[in-house]
Amino acid sequence: MSTSTGEQTESEQVRSDSVIELFKRWYHVPSVGLIMAFMLWVRLQPLDNFTRNGEVFYAGNDAWYHLRQVSYTVRHWPTTMPYDVYSEFPTGVRADQFGTLFDQLVATGALIVGLGDPSQHTIAMTLLVAPAVFGMLVAIPTYLIGKRVAGRFGGVTAALVLALLPGVFLRRSTAGFSDHHVAEVLFQALTVLGIMVALRSAEREKPVYELVADRDWDAMRTPGKWAALAGISAGLYMWVWPPAAVLLGILGVFFAIALSIEYIAGRSPDHLAFTGVVVGVTSAFTVLLSIDQFSLGVTSLSPLQVGLGLGLAAGCAFMAWLARTWDTMETETLRNASLASFGLLFFAIILAAVAGLPFLGLPFALILVFGGLFGGVAYTRDEKAEKKAYYPVAISSILVAGLGALKLVAPGAFGILIRNVNRTIAFAQSDTTLTIGEAQAVVGAGEPFVQTLTQFMGAQYGLTYVVAAAAFVWLVWDLYSSDKYRSELLFVLVWSTFMFLMAMTQVRFNYYFVVSVAVLNGFFIGRIVQVVGIPDVSTDDIDVEPYQVMSIVAVIMLVVMPLTPVLAMTSTTVDAQADSMGPGSVMLWDNSTDWMRNSTPAPGKYGGANNELGYYETYENQDDFAYPEGAYGVMSWWDYGHWITVKGERIPVANPFQHNAKAASDYLLAQNETHANLLLEALPNIDQADKPVDQLSNEDLQRLVDQQNDQQASEDTRYVMIDYQMASSKFGAIATWTGPDPQTYYTNKQVNINNSSVVLPGMGEQYERTMLSRLYFDDANGLEHYRLVHENPSQVGFASLAVQQNGRWQAAAVNRALNIQQLLQYQFSPQVHVYDTSVESVVKTYERVPGATVAGQADVSSATNVTAKVQLKSQTTNRTFNYTQTVQTDDQGNFEITVPYATDDSLTVEDGSTDTVVEATGEYTITVEDSNETGTVAVPESAIMTEDGEPITVELSAATGSSNSTVSTDAASGSESESAADEDQPRLVRTEAGTLARAA
Incomplete structure (x- = not known):
């Protein structure tokens, strides 16, 4: 019996050893798999919130236009819509950032799910869940990047941190937020991973110029293969989002630094230059395959992206050539050239300051300071060190000269470059860009920087942003002090720096920064594991002390516990945040857009014409579509354009591409009906005006109308849609586009409170004269050409509020939109005085x-x-x-x-x-x-x-x-004397004091 027991024990030991061996080899696979499953589960939490009575809804505005693009692509697979005549009346519009690889992938998924013939509901549901799938997939490159910087344990930690982070990335990768943003993150992470692999392969294989000259393809095959894959990935990233060309700029900065480091360290930079050349050329070629526009454009694939890719390749090749040539030049010549370079850099800093672009001058200032110090120290040592010190200064000077030449030769391209640097990484968005919620800076003007930044970062990242900052410093030290220098780690630092700048410049770009934060956290914990002394589980001998385990557990709990749903003390965890998501304001517009689709003539059939425009018909790219008789536009603020296009199947004048935003602003703010109508009539040839839209007088507009041909004269805007947000919270953004300043629409007025006259702010006469106010609040009373044809049954209250502080009444809100219950609560609260009240439909539609x-x-x-x-x-x-x-x-x-x-x-x-x-x-x-x-x-x-x-x-x-x-009618406005919406809402009537009370 003892023998049998011994055999059983030995067999069990073999099996146990096999299980341990399997775990050591493959533990990361089930770990990352479970993390991805958790991510998908979290991101599908709000699915029921977006499906109502068999209809699918989406969050925000852009997702609706993706539905249009995906629906078109399913019907014309794999082609996306080249030109849309159902948006931006009266010209039509190129889709630009829509109808890209993201839409093609979703359309392909819908075709697979629908077995080649998906219903519209299947298409909509596929798009609904697509962000969750893309978000889950981001865990794979995050793990692999983390693994490259800190081993498998660091990679798993990076994926875990990514899965637990709330904030912008979670929101944009949750079902319902069906925008291309999460696909951007996935393809950028894949590109970063590809570049890291390519850099490491080049460091091992050392492809140099002589191998290229001898056409030794075998020696260059491996690094060339990885660099080409990285370039293709970069090209596909731009297919998803054309402005992703910013990554080529980041690569340019990285290669300028990395090649300089290689040369100063006494190593040939050829291998890095080789990688940069291949990445640049393959990315340019990939983009070239999909170009359909041959003018420079950031938001569409154009020669700009191709030029940046080829520019990256040319820059890397030039730096490698210059490094070889540098060694052959006389030291005195280099010294004189460097002095001239310092002067050029100083001049560039002055010009940047004068032009109001201090950020542009900052890198030149740093180069000037450190280049001067390094050159001075090198000069006191030996001639060889001095020559190396001048190399990065020369590169910087050539960059300055190149920018100057670009300004002289191609000022348009230079302007595009500066504008996009400002709005992407330089905290210098225009006032109109700042009217976009997602484009706001993290810390606005006048806000306390440290406090606001800390609050924002804590809400987005918990304590992981602190750990990421520590990891960044640690990684810099490792690069500086380690004998085994790896350029891919330098690339992670450069990439992370730019992602941070982008995240601070525009809130939305935090969906990029989240991957960098996760990777840096993986690096930190991976290095802690090494410092504490725990061997990697892939080794044969594992001898772990209790203090080592406790140290690692403490660090992981510090990072992960504040984010974990079970342990977190706040509601900002991923599951709570995801579950709270819903469609938002589009639900309030649903009744109005449904009515418009069913109760107005189809475009091309207005007035009895018979020229209906096919909703999914293909229209070739053009600058200005000739709309047939009976087609018409719908005026509203640009936020709502995609809802009008997709849910109403009508043609908005302005759309969320911000096209015609100035025209919409000028119309809504027009102080008389004559100007408003002339503006709408002049829209077909408004581009012929010699002044901006908001500076055109009635006489200017009339001249444009008189110059129209018959076809332009028939392109009419027939409907106007206004909602409660345009009349209140969005009014400031509307006024920002064309002016005057939003504050000019306010005034001080005498308000009677408890038989005492108090001066409080309210909307002034200039606001009340706007077309927006006369249509929305006055029901077009007194206007000659506008009739109210539909109002949404849902109602909203408007009121200005005053509260008593230190015995004095002070304004707490002006013209705020409130739901009816809130309005009643304020109306009967002794601590709050309510004035300038009214109750309106949430959306009103007028016909011109x-x-x-x-x-x-x-x-x-x-x-x-x-x-x-x-x-x-x-x-x-x-x-x-x-x-x-x-x-x-x-x-x-x-x-x-x-x-x-x-x-x-x-x-x-x-x-x-x-x-x-x-x-x-x-x-x-x-x-x-x-x-x-x-x-x-x-x-x-x-x-x-x-x-x-x-x-x-x-x-x-x-x-x-x-x-x-x-x-009875209000003598001033002709407004209603009673409001009886649906029976579930309390009815309010206006009292003699001008307030609202519950009807008897």
Whole structure:
């Protein structure tokens, strides 16, 4: 029996040894697999939030345009949409950053899931979950980069940190946020990994110029293969996001530093130059395969990306050649040239300061200082050291000279370069760029830098950003002190530095920085493991002391515990943050865009035309699409353009590419209807103006209109959509685009509080005169060519709030949008005074019509006022309100009044008209001021839709009784006297004091 027991024990020991051996070899595979599964699970948490009654929704704006691109690509696979006539009326638009590799990959996934013929719901669901899949895949290159800098344990730690980090990356890689951002992260990480592998391979194989000259392909095959793969990856990264060309700029900085280090260290830089040349050429060739535009463009694949790739290759080749030539030159010649270089650098710093670009001058200043110190020290030692010291100074001087030459030879390209440096890494976005939420700097102007930065970084990264900073310093020290210098580690430092600058310049770029933070944390913990003395589990002998285990556990807990869902003390963990995501404001627009799609004529069919534009039809690239008769545009703020395109299937004037943003701003801020209409009429040839849109007078606009050909004259903007955010929180951004400054729209007013007059801020007359305010708050009362055709049944309150502090009333908010319950709470709170209140639909849609002319003659002896009034009722909110229009007669009493509302509903969508939900309850009443004359008149819908139609004559007679109008009207605005939306919402009425109270 003892023998049998012994055999069993030996067998168990063999099996145990095999399991341990397998674990030592492959533990990283299940570890990373579990991390990826966790990431996918977290990112699919909010899936139900984005599906309502079988319909799929998305967060933000851009995801909706990706749905359009993916839907098109499925129907025309693998081709993406070259030109979209359903956006940016009246020209159409190139997709640029949309319709890229991201959309092709998602479309391919939809075709696979749908077995070659996916339904629209399948396409939408595939796009919905795509960010979660891409986000999960980012863990693979993160692990591999971490493994290269700190071993397998460091790689697993890096992937774990990535999985647990909340913030921008989590949000943009969660189901529902279906934008290309997460694909950018994946392809950038793959490119960084490829470059690291290529650099290490080049250091081992040492490809030099002589091998290239002798065409010794066998010796160059391995480093050339990895460099080519890295270049292809960089090209694919630009396929996903054309502005990814910024990575080529980062590579340029890296190779300039790395080749200089190699030369100063006494090593030939040929092998690094070889890598740079191959990466640059292959990236340029990859981009060239997909170019469809031959003018310089950052947001679309163009010769710019190709030129940057070839420029990187040429720069690396030049630096390698210069290093060889440098050794043959006389020291005195180099000394004189270096003195001239110092002068050139100093001059560049002065110019950068004068031009307001201090960031551009900073690297030159550092080169000047350190180059001078290094050169001075080298001069006191020996001639060889001195010659090496001058090399990086020469490279910097050549760069300065190159920038100067670019400024002289190609000022346009130089301007593109400077603008994109400013907005990407130099904290210098324009005011209009700052109106984009995701493009805000982490620390805004006037904010306390350290406090704001610390709060932001803590919310985004927990304590991992502190560990990453320590790891960065540690990695610098390792590079400086180690005998085994690795250029790939220098590349990680350069890459991380630029990712930090990008993340601080624009909040959204934190989705890039997260990978760098994760890798640096992996490096830190991996180095701690080495310092403490725990051997790698891949070794045969593992002898671990308790203190070693405790040390590692303590470090890991410091990094991971604040982020772990089970242990974290805050709600910023990944699962809580992901689960809280939802579609947002698009849900409030859903009713309005559905109505627009079903109740307005299809583009090309307005007014009875029969030129419908195919929604998924292919249109070739062009500068200005000739829209057929019956096509029309929809004016709104640029934020909502993609919703109008995709959910409404109509053509917005402005879109989230920020195209026509200035025109939209100028229209919404227009102080009179005449200017607003002239602007819309001039849009087809507005590019012929010699001044910016916001500087065009009515006379300028009229000249443009008069110069239009027949086709341009037929391109009309027919609808205007305004929501509660445009009237409140987004108004500042709207005003920023064309001015004047948003503050000019505010004023101080006397407010009665407890029988005392208090001066408080409110919206001024200039705001109330804007087209935005007159349409949204006044229901187009007094305007001649706009009729309200739909209002969303959901309602929102508006109010300015004052609170009492130290015995004095002070403003807490001005014109803030509040839900109805909040408004009621403030209304009845003794600590808060509410003024300037109103209740409106969340989205209102207006139609711009020619209007009908009502003509008549009053029995008066001098000019006097004549008013037309009609009562209207909204079917969606069940409210009634009045439209009024007042004109003055001539001396003989003749008058003409243009009105936009019909008193019947005789035309349908099939007739090329609008199925309006706002209808008149009776005829127009015409009254004459200072006279007892009155009359009524019917206005058919055909009359308001006819250009230059015959006037409708109204007969006036002496009034025999009082008006039977049942709706009272605010004399100033004609606003509703009661609001009865759906039964679930409390009804509010305006009191004599100008506040709102619950209706009895």
